[in-house]
Amino acid sequence: MRIDIITVLPELLKSPFEASIMKRAIEKGIVEVYFHNLRDYTTDKRRTIDDYQFGGGAGMVMMIEPIDKCISKLKLERDYDDIIYMTPDGETLNQKMANTVSLQKNIIILCGHYKGVDQRVRDHFITREVSIGDYVLSGGEIGAIVFCDAIIRLIPGVLSDETSALTDSFQDNLLSPPIYTRPANYNGWEVPDVLLSGHFANIEKWREEKAYEHTLNRRPDLLDES
Template structure:
């Protein structure tokens, strides 16, 4: 998989991809992440990529020309499955979207900034708009990092235990059940006996029951139409 991220602050995105799982995935050759400074595609010596909005109003708008030049250059080099714009009013990211994107080959992620991008970018260039929640950030860089992390960890070979991702919350529209590790007793707080019984079928049954119970309590909306 190849991910190209377009941003006005590439330095803000360097750290997440230089550590932990995201770095390991790149070192293994499972994904390649490339950062593109939008200012390199500006058409003036001041490297300007934003301007005042037509009709007046507070806040600057990212101009269409630098964005189009950058994306057109990338698309001339290879075919892309998606051109994703990170924006608060996009479709809220969920596990299903992460699963879907994890099987793509090439993705462009455009980070919004200021008041956002010229609407023509959204109408003519972007293929998908994604949000990480109903709140506003200073820019789309951190949201892009979240998106990439959620997708890259699903690629075969990224996690040491490839079945781990399959038991995460939301994979089957259920929250994950409670989990425990050593010691079996601490300050009088004990691990449920079933988990130390060695009875795998009963353990799986217990986990399914607890996952359903937790989902009913915390996210009943995930069960709508299923019960």
């Protein structure tokens, strides 16, 4: 997968891709990530990427011309499966979306700022709008990091155990069941006997029951979607 991220703050984005699972994916050659500074596509000495709203109102708006130039240049070089805009009013990121996008080959992610982008960008360039929650951040970069982490970890070869992602919370619309590790008894707090039994059918049944119970208690809305 190739990910091209359009941003006004490339320095904010780089660090997370130089550590942990995303770094491993890049080093293995499974994922390529490129950062494009939107100010490099401006024409004035001040490298302006925003302007006042038509009709008045508080807050600046990202201009269409630099975004057009950047996206158009990238599209001349390859085809893209999605051009994604990180915005609070987009579709809320969930596991189903992450699964879908993780199968794609090339994507562009545009990080919004200020009051957002000129509506014509959304009308003519963007194919998918994504939000990481019902709140507003200073810019789309942090959302882009979250989005990238969610999709990259699903790509085959990224995780050491590829089956691990299949048992994560939200796969099959269930939260994960409780998990335990050594020691089996700590200060009198014991691991459930079934997990120590070696009876894999019973263990799997216990996990399914606990996952359902956990979801029912914490996120019953997920069961409504099943």
